[in-house]
Amino acid sequence: MTKAREQQVSLQDTKYYHCISRCVRRAYLCGEDAHTGKSYEHRRQWIEDKLQQISKVFCIDVCAYAVMSNHTHFVLYADDKKANRLSDKAVLIRWHKLFKGTLHTQKFLAGEKLDKGQQFFLAKEIKEFRQRLSDISWFMRVLNEHIARKANKEDSCTGRFWEGRFKSQALLDEAALAACMAYVDLNPIRAKMAKTPETSEHTSIKKRIESAKEGKQPKSLLRFSGSPRKHMPKGLPFEFKNYLQLVEQTGQCIRVDKRGSIDSSQPILARLNICPENWLKLTTQFTKSFRGAVGREQSLQSYCDHVQLQRRSNLTQCQRLFA
Numbered sequence: 001m002t003k004a005r006e007q008q009v010s011l012q013d014t015k016y017y018h019c020i021s022r023c024v025r026r027a028y029l030c031g032e033d034a035h036t037g038k039s040y041e042h043r044r045q046w047i048e049d050k051l052q053q054i055s056k057v058f059c060i061d062v063c064a065y066a067v068m069s070n071h072t073h074f075v076l077y078a079d080d081k082k083a084n085r086l087s088d089k090a091v092l093i094r095w096h097k098l099f100k101g102t103l104h105t106q107k108f109l110a111g112e113k114l115d116k117g118q119q120f121f122l123a124k125e126i127k128e129f130r131q132r133l134s135d136i137s138w139f140m141r142v143l144n145e146h147i148a149r150k151a152n153k154e155d156s157c158t159g160r161f162w163e164g165r166f167k168s169q170a171l172l173d174e175a176a177l178a179a180c181m182a183y184v185d186l187n188p189i190r191a192k193m194a195k196t197p198e199t200s201e202h203t204s205i206k207k208r209i210e211s212a213k214e215g216k217q218p219k220s221l222l223r224f225s226g227s228p229r230k231h232m233p234k235g236l237p238f239e240f241k242n243y244l245q246l247v248e249q250t251g252q253c254i255r256v257d258k259r260g261s262i263d264s265s266q267p268i269l270a271r272l273n274i275c276p277e278n279w280l281k282l283t284t285q286f287t288k289s290f291r292g293a294v295g296r297e298q299s300l301q302s303y304c305d306h307v308q309l310q311r312r313s314n315l316t317q318c319q320r321l322f323a
Contacts, residue, residue, distance in 0.1 A: 009136060009170070013303040014295075015078045016063065016171040017136055018180045020287065021144055022071040022163040029151065029161065031069030043151060044202045047072060050146050052220045057094050058142075059083040059134045061222035063177075063236060066187040067202035073184040075171070077222050079234075080134040088126050095129040098142060105129075140166045169287075172295025172303055174228070174237055175272040175322050179282035180294065181236075182247050186283055189251050197247055205247060212240065227271070242267045250283050278321045289321065290314050296322050 009017065023029040030047070032039045044067040051074070055062050059082040063075040086094070092105050100106070104122040107114060114122060132138045148161035171177045185197060185205035194200040198209045204221055211218040217240070224243065225235025236243075246268050252260035262269070262276040269279055281289065293303050297319050304312050 009078075009168070010303055010306045011078060011080055011134075013299070013306055014170050014172045015080070016177050017076050017078065018169040018171055018184070018286075018294075019074045019076060019136065019140055019166050020071060020168075021140070021166040024160050024163055028069050030067065030072075040151075043147070046150060047143070047147055048202050050143055054098065054139065054142050055220060057097050057133075058139050059086075060136065060139045062204065062220065063222045064181040064184040064204045066184050066200070066204070068187060068191065068193070073187060074140075075177070075181050075184055076136055076139065078134050078136055083130050083134040086130065086133070091126055091130045091133065094133060101125075101129075136168065169290060170293035170295075170303060172293055172299035175274055175296060176294040176299075177236075178238065178243070178246075178268055178272060179274070179279070180286055181243075182250055182283045183286035185247055186251050186254065190254055190284055195255070197244075197251060205244075208240070209244070212244070238268055250280065253280055254284050274322065278323070282321055289317050294318065 028034070028040060030040055030043045032041055047067045048065075051062060051065060059079045061077040061079060063077055064073070065075070066073045083091075089109070092101065092109055095101060096105070096109065101109075102121075102125055104114065104118050105125055107118070108122055144162050144166065151161050152158055169180070171180050185200070185203060188194040188200040188203060189197070197203075197205045200206050207218050207221065217223045223235040224238055224240035225233050226237070226239050228237045246262075249260060249262050253262060262279060269276065274282070286294075292309075292314055293300060294314060295303070295318060297315065300312060300315060300318055303309075
């Protein structure tokens with residue numbers, strides 16, 4: 001039986017999650033339909049725009065994303081500590097950017113006086129909204145519902161736009177995070193939608209490269225903070241230049257028109273102790289290789305214990321590919 005989403009998310013084990021949403025019947029509802037010739041390409045920009053908007057509201061950072069023709073990939077970082085640091089007023093201001101809130105929250109923000117009963121319900125509502133601001137399910141719900149309504153309105157129809165609920169994978173350690181991010185960033189190249197990372201439209205890697213040309217990191221994406229260390233600031237535990245070089249070399253390997261190999265001395269691979277052969281499989285078959293949480297054996301065992309999973313379906317694959 002499928003476990004509830006909140007039972008699959010364990011922020012004490014990891015704050016990184018890979019989320020996938022597919023269009024109904026895997027039809028070309030976000031890109032260009034080769035059979036009818038009708039283009040839905042503009043909808044990919046809808047998703048990218050909405051993603052950027054809600055990431056400013058939620059306490060959830062985007063690490064990587066790729067908007068494909070019939071599905072989306074997001075690697076997200078749930079920052080519950082940031083949500084807990086927000087003042088009550090800040091929580092409500094953020095929430096009201098997306099929803100109307102309640103009569104109590106509207107009165108509070110308007111500066112109206114509340115009696116004890118109203119204050120009691122207001123406190124409960126603030127607590128609930130605070131939790132939602134770092135809830136990946138709510139993040140994906142806001143994103144997907146907006147796109148579905150907009151697409152159905154454009155098509156003058158009703159019904160599902162996405163295939164049920166989104167799928168998510170817990171990324172339990174640096175190795176899983178690096179492999180999944182590279183897999184997402186290289187999705188358009190693997191699908192022959194782009195030849196190079198910098199020409200991959202509607203992806204995080206293209207946005208990062210454009211900002212890097214100006215010596216910056218994009219504000220809409222979680223920053224690269226360098227190698228893990230004591231008192232490490234918030235951010236991805238890699239050097240961007242090393243990650244970019246690794247993605248470029250991996251992209252050369254999976255392109256049918258180019259020959260290449262991954263240098264085993266690459267800083268990230270060496271530190272994560274992943275052999276080049278396993279790295280190539282991780283970055284081309286990540287979702288096929290793993291059906292649930294991903295990470296080294298010890299991380300996976302700890303996660304399964306916390307979320308009370310008896311089956312460790314990915315254990316053999318994790319032991320082999322992250323060895």
